[in-house]
Amino acid sequence: KPNFAPSGLLAAATNTVKNADGTSTLLKYNEPPEARKPLVGWRLYVFKGDEQLELLHIQRQSAYLIGRDRTVADIPLEHPSCSKQHAVIQYRLVQQKDEFGGSKAVIKPFVIDLESTNGTHVNGEAIPTSRYYELKASDVLKFGTSNREYVLLHDEVS
Numbered sequence: 001k002p003n004f005a006p007s008g009l010l011a012a013a014t015n016t017v018k019n020a021d022g023t024s025t026l027l028k029y030n031e032p033p034e035a036r037k038p039l040v041g042w043r044l045y046v047f048k049g050d051e052q053l054e055l056l057h058i059q060r061q062s063a064y065l066i067g068r069d070r071t072v073a074d075i076p077l078e079h080p081s082c083s084k085q086h087a088v089i090q091y092r093l094v095q096q097k098d099e100f101g102g103s104k105a106v107i108k109p110f111v112i113d114l115e116s117t118n119g120t121h122v123n124g125e126a127i128p129t130s131r132y133y134e135l136k137a138s139d140v141l142k143f144g145t146s147n148r149e150y151v152l153l154h155d156e157v158s
Contacts, residue, residue, distance in 0.1 A: 042109060
């Protein structure tokens with residue numbers, strides 16, 4: 001008898017990235033239907049101690065994969081405590097209530113930890129794995145036990 005149950009092969013094929021050397025990498029993350037590109041220019045300032053190492057503009061796409069695997073990561077990490085696919089910064093369209101009780105759609109940044117070994121921290125607090133955690137301007141992100149700090153700001157913050 002034929003088996004018409006879902007095998008997962010189609011989903012695996014759409015989640016696979018072919019590498020230049022012929023191997024392939026299975027992505028741990030799929031974007032949700034409410035994913036949107038941000039309307040304001042978000043930036044990540046990368047610090048190690050008091051020294052600013054780089055500035056990353058993160059408004060050109062709706063999601064940024066963060067991790068050690070340079071073949072798939074949009075923001076590569078070097079530290080050995082970080083996972084190959086560690087976390088994702090995802091912009092999502094969410095409903096927000098205004099002061100009059102009405103709701104409007106806004107695009108907000110979120111971070112989701114992809115079940116990394118050493119976790120993701122926002123403002124010194126470990127965030128839950130596999131759950132969206134809303135980010136706000138001037139939040140400080142840390143990945144694994146790395147000393148690098150990623151400060152999130154946008155154009156409307158002076």
